[in-house]
Amino acid sequence: MSFFQPQATKAAQKQSAIDPQHQPWVEKYRPKTIDDVSAQEHTVAVLRKTLTSSNLPHMLFYGPPGTGKTSTILALARQLFGPDNFRSRVLELNASDERGISIVREKIKNFARQTPRAQAVASDGKTYPCPPYKIIILDEADSMTQDAQAALRRIMELYARITRFCLVCNYVTRIIEPLASRCSKFRFKPLDPSATSARLAQIAAAENVPLSPGTAAALVATSHGDLRRAITYLQSAARLATSVAPPAPITPRDVQEIAGVVPDDVVVGFAGALGIEPLGTGGGDGMDVDVDAGGKATGFDGVRKKAKAIIREGYSASQIIAQLHDYVVAHPTLTARQKARCAMVFAEADKALCDGADEELWILEVGLRAHKAIASDS
Template sequence: MAFFQQSSREPARHAVDPSLQPWVEKYRPKTIEDVSAQEHTVAVLRRTLTSTNLPHMLFYGPPGTGKTSTILALARQLFGPDNFRSRVLELNASDERGIAIVREKIKGFARQTPRAQVVSSDGNTYPCPPYKIIILDEADSMTQDAQAALRRIMENYARITRFCLVCNYVTRIIDPLASRCSKFRFKPLDDTSTSTRLASIAKAEHIDVPESVISTLINTSQGDLRRSITYLQSASRLANSTSPPTPITPADIQEIAGVVPDEAVSRFAAALGIESNDMDVDGVSKVKGFDDIRRKVKGIVREGYSASQLLTQLHDVIVEHPTLTARQKAQSALALAEADKALCDGADEELQILEVALNVHKAVTS
């Protein structure tokens, strides 16, 4: 008897403590009006809410730009919280990508006649049109056979089921499938939209985030809002791990993001003969031969930085440099491209950094 009394006082199994929830889920847009920087898509989808005539859709664009959040917000506005579970099926096609999942799980849900509308418990009225929505996230990971099978299902059950394909690379979706969908391109978030969103989250979480930190978050995430929010949450937990809490700095963000500090990249570039205009690199001696370059490379490798990340940032320094000639940039970019290909094939990181350093040094000093 005591056992049953104790279990009855336990919290609900699916209750989530908001303080333990990832911020990307906690601050996921609840309505399509909350979606940042995708004005054209939001304007079109807003009209579908009034007509409830939703076509098959194909959302494509870089990661972290709001594709999945947009369709989930739209589905909630269409069906309401009580009808959402019975009317929406969300699958990650990268995990379930074969033809079997299409023939069994997707077809089974698509052929079901939608249940009658349930009166919403929150007191609001929702359109709740007479069809279901199947969301296939990362649809570009599906096999060709699975996509071909999906085409027939979209045709046969279009009256009671709508599909939303979400992908990063639209070219990996077969033409017969893409032609049946209205395409919506999600572009990387601009700096203003990202800054506004990060500032609002920081205010809601009662953390002090200076402009320099937000700027670093934007630079390291490269238009991926999900990544920048994750970095901000990690930095906040790191700052609050001490008593009293320490302020969040740009260096903390770079450490969490796994990027090479700007000062380290600038010093490495300056040692190779690339003058820096915006970083203090006083006291850096330029290398004069193979032995000097090898010592410099060994020093930066000992710091444990990722070779591909270092070369990516070095590429940006070289390409955006105001005084290097087009020929010098082209020769350096060729060396970086060859090293990147070698790293993808499993080459030794230190040897590839050494080769790039030798080639860049030769290009900028010749």
């Protein structure tokens, strides 16, 4: 079986180029060159030198999802081989689907043993290094079985002259040590908020989508350094905003609803029922709670009303406990003792919910015990 199928490749490329506006923005704005990769300066600086030396080692890219691992190696391969030779010189496999030893012995070995074709003249008029080797990209390599990884060791050694491997994974500890020792390791760190905001602003400007600073901050906060997730949320919010006439602006609340997180005002309202003074970031959440003259909830009845209202809105108990934990830990007016006692309550609740406990009862339990912990030290 030959892996060189120029006619099918040209047909696929033509089909994909028919209507690019229907592409997911994640694919549409995937970096075309390694210089377009966001916030991975060290890795980009090292790989940029390979474009001039044309000498590439086996590589291992690891880090959290959405940080640019696959995009980086694909962009590097395009810059090395150009559009004409890319399909014949690069084999990309997703090891989460094709992870058995049979794939290593058949598809990977057959591609690795073939001598690269001579460099062709680029159709776009540009000159590419086109070094005398091929690249095999194994995405999600941490999903490969132990036997498959062991079989890959010998192939990497036998065909190192004409084939380079790039293993892409989230958890480097799941790659066996003999395989990892054959590769140069590159760690991809989560994107910082400024890099994520800058990339989102570029995409929003290209798509003519108004993006307010508050909405951008909500995208950054809900994506947790995952640029792919942030771009997906932005596209979903843009489609939602343009589905009405006239188009509505994208709000932080829209982003939070799409991301599946509890809106800030709900978390702030629940925290207020526990006796935690609001920071002024949340507005009214539409849930009425009896308060005393000092502005704090009146104990059991107030906390129970909030817990019932949260469950009726359909919010996840695990999600609101996680967000309440972050809110409490970052709160400037609470003491270290209060935060520690609340954290113990959140930990017990998380364990109980993982074991299948009732969500409403544990939200009420968290509320009452946190209220007691805060009141006892105030």
